[in-house]
Each structure stands twice: as C-alpha cells, then as structure tokens.
Amino acid sequence: MRVVPDDEVYRVNTVWLGPRGLTFPWTARYLAYATWLATFLVVLLVEAITPLDVGVPPVWEIAxxxxxxxxxxxxxxxxxxxxxxxxxxxxxxxxxxPQARRLSTRTTPNVRVVERRPPRAPSEVTPSEESLEVM
Structure with a gap:
C-alpha cells in the first residue's frame, strides 16, 4: 500500500512549461536544467584536459x-x-x-609418480658427487 502525503504542496514540481501554445515536449524541473548544465560543463572540462576531440556540435557530450x-x-x-x-x-x-570468503582445501595425491632415471655412466660423475656416493 502506498501512502500519499497529505500536503499537496510537496508533490508540486517547479516546472517551466514554456510559453502558452509552445510548450516543451518534456517536463523537467528547474533543478534538472541546472544539473544538466553543470554536468555538461564538467564533461567539456574533462575533454579539454584530456586529449579528446570535442566535435561541433558536441553530440556525444550532450547525450x-x-x-x-x-x-x-x-x-x-x-x-x-x-x-x-x-x-x-x-x-x-x-x-x-565483508571479507571475501576464502575456501582453502588441502589436497593429497592418491598416486605418487616416480620417474625412473637411467643410471649415469662413471665418466659423468663429478668429484663432489663421488664423495656423496661414498657416504
């Protein structure tokens, strides 16, 4: 259920409809015109600061x-x-x-793959490796 305010004054929008017989095809509050102008100037300022091209007429800016x-x-x-x-x-x-929920899981492999390496030839063994083999 929607509650309608008792005071009708608050529901009146300050709208300029134009001269008699030549009204605009839209209704906009005075605040909308001021907001449009301020936003348009900010868009033009951003385009002037950045290396963007401002076309004449500024169609994209208006849109x-x-x-x-x-x-x-x-x-x-x-x-x-x-x-x-x-x-x-x-x-x-x-x-x-709220902090993003992190789902942490610990996985353990069921199968361990061990590669069999062919034995090295005695000429490929370095002196430091020989001392390790003796131990």
Missing part, C-alpha cells in the same frame, strides 16, 4: 550529459534532494565490505 541527468533525477524528489543522494552514494561507496 552523455542528458542520460546522466535523467538517471540522477530519477533518484531526486522533494524528500531526497541532490545533496542527500550524493551523500548516500558516497556512504555506499565507502562502506566497509
């Missing part, structure tokens, strides 16, 4: 910025402002993780 803004605004509402979403993201990112 990436629009997708990021759309994804971010899916989490933002009147109960969760952008700052709370950012703090939640950082808390999830830096939270302590």
């Amino acid at each position: 990436v910025t629009t997708l990021f803004t759309y994804a971010l605004m899916g989490f933002v509402d009147h109960e969760r402002p952008v700052r709370a979403v950012w703090q939640t993201f950082l808390a999830d990112l830096t939270a302590p993780r």
Whole structure:
C-alpha cells in the first residue's frame, strides 16, 4: 500500500512549461536544467584536459550529459534532494565490505609418480658427487 502525503504542496514540481501554445515536449524541473548544465560543463572540462576531440556540435557530450541527468533525477524528489543522494552514494561507496570468503582445501595425491632415471655412466660423475656416493 502506498501512502500519499497529505500536503499537496510537496508533490508540486517547479516546472517551466514554456510559453502558452509552445510548450516543451518534456517536463523537467528547474533543478534538472541546472544539473544538466553543470554536468555538461564538467564533461567539456574533462575533454579539454584530456586529449579528446570535442566535435561541433558536441553530440556525444550532450547525450552523455542528458542520460546522466535523467538517471540522477530519477533518484531526486522533494524528500531526497541532490545533496542527500550524493551523500548516500558516497556512504555506499565507502562502506566497509565483508571479507571475501576464502575456501582453502588441502589436497593429497592418491598416486605418487616416480620417474625412473637411467643410471649415469662413471665418466659423468663429478668429484663432489663421488664423495656423496661414498657416504
């Protein structure tokens, strides 16, 4: 069951629909426009610092910025402002993780393979090996 807030004011989005008769085909909050602009400038700054090419018009930059803004605004509402979403993201990112479970097993071979070596000829034996053979 979904609980609807009693106060209707909180469910109103501050949206500019455009001039009468010439409205946008989408509805976006003022915050979304500000987020889009800030993200677009950051993307352009990253491209200016790195050796990436900025095309005219910057189609990929606009597409990436629009997708990021759309994804971010899916989490933002009147109960969760952008700052709370950012703090939640950082808390999830830096939270302590449980240690990975290591499964350690000890194996022992059932069969031991021993290679038979042919005996060495006496001419191949070094003087240090002769002293070992005497012992």
